Amino acid sequence: MxxxxxxxxxxxxxxxxxxxxxxxxxxxxxxxxxxxxxxxTIEDVKGVRPYSPLELAGRNIYIREGCYLCHSQMVRSLRAEVERYGHYSLAAESKYDHPFQWGSKRNGPDLARIGGKYSDEWHRLHMESPRKIVPESIMPGYPFLARTPLNYRQIENDMKALRVTGVPYTDEDIANAKADLEAQASSEADTEGLMARYPKAVARDFDGNPKEITELDAMIAYLQMLGTLVDFNAYENADFNQ
Structure with missing residues (x-):
């Protein structure tokens, strides 16, 4: 039948x-x-916020230079990855990323938890000549970032475009974009407004050159915030021994 x-x-x-x-x-x-x-479909996670103008400018440079081709930004919930990189990635960490930077290859290590792991000096040397830091590295050097003044004349337009996609930048955020960017790249500026708009933002001279805001300032500011916004102590780590 x-x-x-x-x-x-x-x-x-x-x-x-x-x-x-x-x-x-x-x-x-x-x-x-x-x-x-x-x-x-995305759980709200305390601490996740939109990028500050300087961090956003650094992210734009990160994308421009194709860093996502060799570095992922997604820690999978596998024991080996969690032990090496830290807490597995949460969906909410990428909800303001357009496009997201999960990546598909790891010629270099995952960068989802790179923020605060190394000093600014480490990043400066690494960007100038990676093999000064990691002799076996195959990463090309980016010494021009320290010599290139950061062009942030259009940073407000970048934020307006992201607001169309759903990133909750306010009119106040956009109006203060240039001032916030300059404040975050300085060790002496008044950062009260910056911190109110972007909690946990790190403000200092990132590239070691206080006379000028360079692309390296923006790049390091972006790298130093990755993985630092969420307090993972509030989450129970998965029991990989079961």
């Missing part, structure tokens, strides 16, 4: 098409409907 039924369906193209559509529809409903029934 089963052979007769199967043969009948295969020989009747209309019946085969209708049954195929029915199977696909049922599978689609089972997969898609639950996403509309839950409040959100």
């Amino acid at each position: 089963s052979r007769f039924t199967h043969a009948t369906i295969e020989k009747n193209s209309i019946l085969l098409l209708l049954l195929s559509l029915m199977a696909v529809s049922i599978g689609g409903i089972v997969e898609i409907v639950p996403t509309f029934l839950i409040k959100t």
